[in-house]
Amino acid sequence: MNIKLRVWRQEKPNAKGRFVVYDFPDADPNMSFLEMMDALNNRLVLQGEEPVAFDHDCREGICGACSAVIGGKPHGPGKRITTCQAYVRAFREGDVITVEPFRARAFPVLKDLVVDRSALDRIVQAGGFVSVSTGSAPEANAIPVAKEVSDKAFDAAACIGCGACVATCKNASATLFVAAKISHLGWLPQGQAERSRRALNMVEQMGKEGFGSCSNTLACEAVCPKGISATNIARMNRDFAFALVSRAGQ
Amino acid sequence: MNQLFFKSSLVKKYVVALTGVALYGFLLIHTLGNLQIFLGSAAINAYASLLKASPEILWGFRAGLLVMVLAHGLCAALLAIENRRARPAAYERIPKFGSTVASRTMLGTGSVILIFVAYHIFHFTVRATHPDISFFHDSHGRHDVYSMVVLSFKQPALSLFYIVGVACVCFHLSHGVSSAFYSLGMVFAGYERLISRFALAVSVFIFCGMSSVPIAVMFGILKLVPS
Numbered sequence: 001m002n003i004k005l006r007v008w009r010q011e012k013p014n015a016k017g018r019f020v021v022y023d024f025p026d027a028d029p030n031m032s033f034l035e036m037m038d039a040l041n042n043r044l045v046l047q048g049e050e051p052v053a054f055d056h057d058c059r060e061g062i063c064g065a066c067s068a069v070i071g072g073k074p075h076g077p078g079k080r081i082t083t084c085q086a087y088v089r090a091f092r093e094g095d096v097i098t099v100e101p102f103r104a105r106a107f108p109v110l111k112d113l114v115v116d117r118s119a120l121d122r123i124v125q126a127g128g129f130v131s132v133s134t135g136s137a138p139e140a141n142a143i144p145v146a147k148e149v150s151d152k153a154f155d156a157a158a159c160i161g162c163g164a165c166v167a168t169c170k171n172a173s174a175t176l177f178v179a180a181k182i183s184h185l186g187w188l189p190q191g192q193a194e195r196s197r198r199a200l201n202m203v204e205q206m207g208k209e210g211f212g213s214c215s216n217t218l219a220c221e222a223v224c225p226k227g228i229s230a231t232n233i234a235r236m237n238r239d240f241a242f243a244l245v246s247r248a249g250q
Numbered sequence: 251m252n253q254l255f256f257k258s259s260l261v262k263k264y265v266v267a268l269t270g271v272a273l274y275g276f277l278l279i280h281t282l283g284n285l286q287i288f289l290g291s292a293a294i295n296a297y298a299s300l301l302k303a304s305p306e307i308l309w310g311f312r313a314g315l316l317v318m319v320l321a322h323g324l325c326a327a328l329l330a331i332e333n334r335r336a337r338p339a340a341y342e343r344i345p346k347f348g349s350t351v352a353s354r355t356m357l358g359t360g361s362v363i364l365i366f367v368a369y370h371i372f373h374f375t376v377r378a379t380h381p382d383i384s385f386f387h388d389s390h391g392r393h394d395v396y397s398m399v400v401l402s403f404k405q406p407a408l409s410l411f412y413i414v415g416v417a418c419v420c421f422h423l424s425h426g427v428s429s430a431f432y433s434l435g436m437v438f439a440g441y442e443r444l445i446s447r448f449a450l451a452v453s454v455f456i457f458c459g460m461s462s463v464p465i466a467v468m469f470g471i472l473k474l475v476p477s
Contacts, residue, residue: 019342069341069343071343072341072343072344072346072347073347098342098343100341100342100343103337103339103340103341104336104337105335105336105337105338106336109339152439168347168348170333170344170349170354171332171333171336171337172333172336172337173333173336200254203254203258203260204254204257204258207257207258207259210335210336211336212259212332212333212335212336212337213259213260213262213263213329213332213333214259214263214432214433215333215353215354215356215429216353216425216428216429216432216433217348217349217350217353217354217425218348218349218353219346219347219348219349220348221348222347222348222349223347223348229439229442230432230437230442231437231438231439231442233432233437234431234432234434234435234436234437234438235435236435237260237263237264237432237433237434237435238434238435238436239435240258240260241260241264241435244254244255244261
């Protein structure tokens, strides 16, 4: 396949970036998108040029390391995929594919397509601890959890923290991420003791990191590689309101 | 606590949602009130004079509406400023995947609504824009709202302006109503589609109810009766 890649090149943080077009006349349709990037980098190294920096790790859609907005959609064409699960065959012959880094104030570009997403880690840190009794292993059925509840907690916990929700949001808001993190513990009995504190602290940290607010456009839900439901956002709004009121009463 | 309360974007979202719900409630009553014009001039004139019967209630109500509009607009503007700051470097190709046009243009439609409502108040409440047709009285000595409305909407440009204005309000509502459910934490798994359909239905209802009056005047269904 004949494909052209328009890739964002930026030498270092705060440097002025630009798009560079790379011809790919012999792209194999069965390559993954990242394999095409690898092939491009091999070529660049042989030519004595600087390879394109991009994030990747597990390459099987579970680690959340890969990023980039590919052809106007975070993680490239396709539903519920990460960049490593995008394939060259998803594009058409002769396509010019624009590849940009995730853009948000909270995600500063480090180099080329690599952005610093540690703001998401700091939000998780702000969530704090979960009180669990240590000592001997608890009896398996000591804390009953309904199937429906554990399913919902698991669906929220499926968030891999890739930041696609931030990347696609018109406000660069991390609301879906924060909502998923608050919900996945909030659904479970083990998460109840710190539920209010967690909601308040994580929402506060989200504001400090410079993310925008939620306009409920639900674009985040549409691009999320793990299909995290926006009902978690409603749940977060509910938890935060209750937490504000209960803190005021203390 | 205080700092979190005033700084949090979520609190501003609650204010936008709650005032939006209140303003929607007003709009619903306004629509039902307007539809009384189809019952004839006596009905609508009687309803209009009922609304103005007590200056204390009338001005209390108006003050309340003004506070709602100011709070709604102020919080939305503050959020918009924060949101603009959150993405200093724009995308070359803006990702629009999964969102509706209405949800991406709330600030724009909201601003147009502000201008539309300002004109509407000068037109029908202050009666400053068309004084020649706005100060008649009916046989009971009441302000003749019926003739004011019919003579206004006999002007096609004015009718069109109102229909476009109302369409803008309803476009805003089609996202705003469902957005309020999310902001207030009232969306539960399995009900998402019901809520977006409800939002669309109530917006279409307001549009049909509001635009039916200028349309009926233009098609001669509502016409002046000798009073």
